[in-house]
Amino acid sequence: xxxxxxxxxxxxxxxxxxxxxxxxxxxxxxxxxxxxxxxxxxxxxxxxxxxxxxxxxxxxxxxxxxxxxxxxxxxxxxxxxxxxxxxxxxxxxxxxxxxxxxxxxxxxxxxxxxxxxxxxxxxxxxxxxxxxxxxxxxxxxxxxxxxxxxxxxxxxxxxxxxxxxxxxxxxxxxxxxxxxxxxxxxxxxxxxxxxxxxxxxxxxxxxxxxxxxxxxxxxxxxxxxxxxxxxxxxxxxxxxxxxxxxxxxxxxxxxxxxxxxxxxxxxxxxxxxxxxxxxxxxxxxxxxxxxxxxxxxxxxxxxxxxxxxxxxxxxxxxxxxxxxxxxxxxxxxxxxxxxxxxxxxxxxx
Amino acid sequence: xxxxxxxxxxxxxxxxxxxxxxxxxxxxxxxxxxxxxxxxxxxxxxxxxxxxxxxxxxxxxxxxxxxxxxxxxxxxxxxxxxxxxxxxxxxxxxxxxxxxxxxxxxxxxxxxxxxxxxxxxxxxxxxxxxxxxxxxxxxxxxxxxxxxxxxxxxxxxxxxxxxxxxxxxxxxxxxxxxxxxxxxxxxxxxxxxxxxxxxxxxxxxxxxxxxxxxxxxxxxxxxxxxxxxxxxxxxxxxxxxxxxxxxxxxxxxxxxxxxxxxxxxxxxxxxxxxxxxxxxxxxxxxxxxxxxxxxxxxxxxxxxxxxxxxxxxxxxxxxxxxxxx
Numbered sequence: 001x002x003x004x005x006x007x008x009x010x011x012x013x014x015x016x017x018x019x020x021x022x023x024x025x026x027x028x029x030x031x032x033x034x035x036x037x038x039x040x041x042x043x044x045x046x047x048x049x050x051x052x053x054x055x056x057x058x059x060x061x062x063x064x065x066x067x068x069x070x071x072x073x074x075x076x077x078x079x080x081x082x083x084x085x086x087x088x089x090x091x092x093x094x095x096x097x098x099x100x101x102x103x104x105x106x107x108x109x110x111x112x113x114x115x116x117x118x119x120x121x122x123x124x125x126x127x128x129x130x131x132x133x134x135x136x137x138x139x140x141x142x143x144x145x146x147x148x149x150x151x152x153x154x155x156x157x158x159x160x161x162x163x164x165x166x167x168x169x170x171x172x173x174x175x176x177x178x179x180x181x182x183x184x185x186x187x188x189x190x191x192x193x194x195x196x197x198x199x200x201x202x203x204x205x206x207x208x209x210x211x212x213x214x215x216x217x218x219x220x221x222x223x224x225x226x227x228x229x230x231x232x233x234x235x236x237x238x239x240x241x242x243x244x245x246x247x248x249x250x251x252x253x254x255x256x257x258x259x260x261x262x263x264x265x266x267x268x269x270x271x272x273x274x275x276x277x278x279x280x281x282x283x284x285x286x287x288x289x290x291x292x293x294x295x296x297x298x299x300x301x302x303x304x305x306x307x308x309x310x311x312x313x314x315x316x317x318x319x320x321x322x323x324x325x326x327x328x329x330x331x332x333x334x335x336x337x338x339x340x341x342x343x344x345x346x347x348x349x
Numbered sequence: 350x351x352x353x354x355x356x357x358x359x360x361x362x363x364x365x366x367x368x369x370x371x372x373x374x375x376x377x378x379x380x381x382x383x384x385x386x387x388x389x390x391x392x393x394x395x396x397x398x399x400x401x402x403x404x405x406x407x408x409x410x411x412x413x414x415x416x417x418x419x420x421x422x423x424x425x426x427x428x429x430x431x432x433x434x435x436x437x438x439x440x441x442x443x444x445x446x447x448x449x450x451x452x453x454x455x456x457x458x459x460x461x462x463x464x465x466x467x468x469x470x471x472x473x474x475x476x477x478x479x480x481x482x483x484x485x486x487x488x489x490x491x492x493x494x495x496x497x498x499x500x501x502x503x504x505x506x507x508x509x510x511x512x513x514x515x516x517x518x519x520x521x522x523x524x525x526x527x528x529x530x531x532x533x534x535x536x537x538x539x540x541x542x543x544x545x546x547x548x549x550x551x552x553x554x555x556x557x558x559x560x561x562x563x564x565x566x567x568x569x570x571x572x573x574x575x576x577x578x579x580x581x582x583x584x585x586x587x588x589x590x591x592x593x594x595x596x597x598x599x600x601x602x603x604x605x606x607x608x609x610x611x612x613x614x615x616x617x618x619x620x621x622x623x624x625x626x627x628x629x630x631x632x633x634x635x636x637x638x639x640x641x642x643x644x645x646x647x648x649x650x651x652x653x654x655x656x657x658x659x660x661x662x663x664x665x666x667x668x669x670x671x672x673x674x
Contacts, residue, residue: 064633171632
């Protein structure tokens with residue numbers, strides 16, 4: 001009886017082994033990437049379109065810029081994506097992990113961060129300067145009718161109300177861009193909180209953090225007198241009121257696809273070295289809180305087939321792919337930058 | 350009869366040693382023993398492995414800050430200064446507030462469902478309550494932020510501030526996101542655990558106990574309070590621990606309503622932060638060894654905090670109950 005049970009057991013194991021599925025290699029190139037959430041909608045669209053053009057199947061995980069940098073450095077993904085500029089330390093860490101291979105960065109589209117607010121009784125668009133925004137986030141300016149704000153908005157009746165200051169609680173490329181700008185325009189900000197994806201926010205009674213853009217938008221919608229920074233796309237899609245910001249030339253500029261592209265075009269260095277911050281760019285008609293978002297691709301890949309596929313994709317994304325971006329509310333790369341990126345894509349080996 | 354005879358035992362032993370290991374496994378008892386043992390040991394192994402990994406990856410923080418990490422409030426990724434105190438404070442305050450509401454509410458509901466409600470109604474209500482436990486925490490967070498917070502702001506907090514505003518715990522302006530909101534959301538989230546488990550244990554108290562009490566002249570309530578409840582207390586406390594563990598570790602719902610400002614304030618109306626929330630918020634974008642290590646150390650702190658709170662609660666129960674839970 002017992003030996004019979006044993007035989008049954010053995011045959012069961014045999015069947016299990018036989019049913020083990022052998023996966024045959026797919027003909028298409030499988031590519032995994034991870035990183036920034038901000039460009040996900042356009043990346044998803046591009047990946048989808050390019051699947052039939054380049055015979056690549058993309059799998060992109062929008063886990064955040066930091067996660068993308070980590071992933072590509074540790075080699076767990078084929079490419080990364082980031083809204084934040086890589087620090088020299090991060091570049092060095094990649095080089096050390098990959099036998100001296102460089103990590104290449106390719107800007108793909110542009111985004112912007114806007115100061116959105118909830119003041120139902122204030123009809124005209126408010127004007128801000130970087131200095132005033134910094135002072136609000138430093139909790140130095142606490143009321144909407146503070147003389148510093150009133151001076152920028154002559155003729156506007158500002159309420160005698162506390163400013164409810166909303167910021168992102170999760171580490172985010174949006175925060176990086178915003179604090180990068182504040183660090184450039186406010187010495188007090190640069191010395192204090194500084195720029196990063198997560199910040200030690202100055203404390204005040206009505207200063208609060210929320211998770212993601214929708215969390216900040218939720219705070220804005222619920223609290224009259226709230227001010228928060230969100231991505232331009234998010235503000236447009238959710239019909240949030242947002243203000244103009246003074247640029248280096250002294251104009252108040254409202255963020256839109258043109259003024260954001262203009263910021264990249266105005267940055268002469270942007271064409272030569274694409275790892276450059278374009279916040280507080282000088283020039284006429286540029287929106288000052290703009291940023292590139294980057295693809296991070298190793299210079300040399302162990303798998304030449306993948307390297308070639310990625311090279312093809314980058315070239316396509318900055319040429320034909322650019323025609324798709326405005327429909328999704330991203331600002332397109334200025335042609336000078338797009339040309340440079342196309343040329344630099346040949347560095348991928 | 351013959352099973353105790355020396356010859357039988359010798360025969361069995363001989364058979365055992367002569368037969369192969371595998372054939373003994375096929376016997377049934379041995380295999381079930383082995384499988385259940387492996388399962389039980391694997392749980393311990395998993396817990397051990399988690400603690401070991403957390404410790405391994407957070408040594409840098411411990412080496413840098415030592416126990417000062419637990420006592421300082423700085424959290425500045427740019428300056429590489431990290432301290433866990435506001436997060437520990439926030440985790441404790443929100444969980445405590447949640448339990449303060451959920452325990453009486455949950456135990457009272459369980460008593461009603463087990464002892465007083467008609468069985469049909471009890472079953473329907475229990476089913477609905479258990480549904481509450483299946484709602485994802487992000488939904489609780491959204492309900493908290495879009496429905497609960499406005500209600501609190503308009504109808505609940507103003508009367509509290511009018512009457513009890515002089516107390517430091519109700520001081521200051523209420524901007525919606527706060528320890529208070531987080532505690533209330535947590536209480537709703539954990540109450541199904543308390544009700545569901547407590548109801549089961551109450552119903553498991555033998556009917557004879559109730560009949561005996563009633564026969565001695567006790568009223569229905571006296572029977573419930575003096576006989577059934579003490580009998581079920583161990584199980585009820587078990588449900589409370591389960592709820593507490595959930596409250597301490599809850600991430601998504603808390604981060605959406607707590608305000609995410611790492612500060613220590615006596616007022617429940619002030620925004621705060623919790624350990625689980627800061628890990629979830631900052632881990633993906635954390636850059637720098639010390640930063641990542643500090644977040645992992647926070648996980649270890651949360652682990653330790655859960656153990657300490659559980660142990661303290663158990664000791665408290667043992668001493669108050671006398672004979673031990």
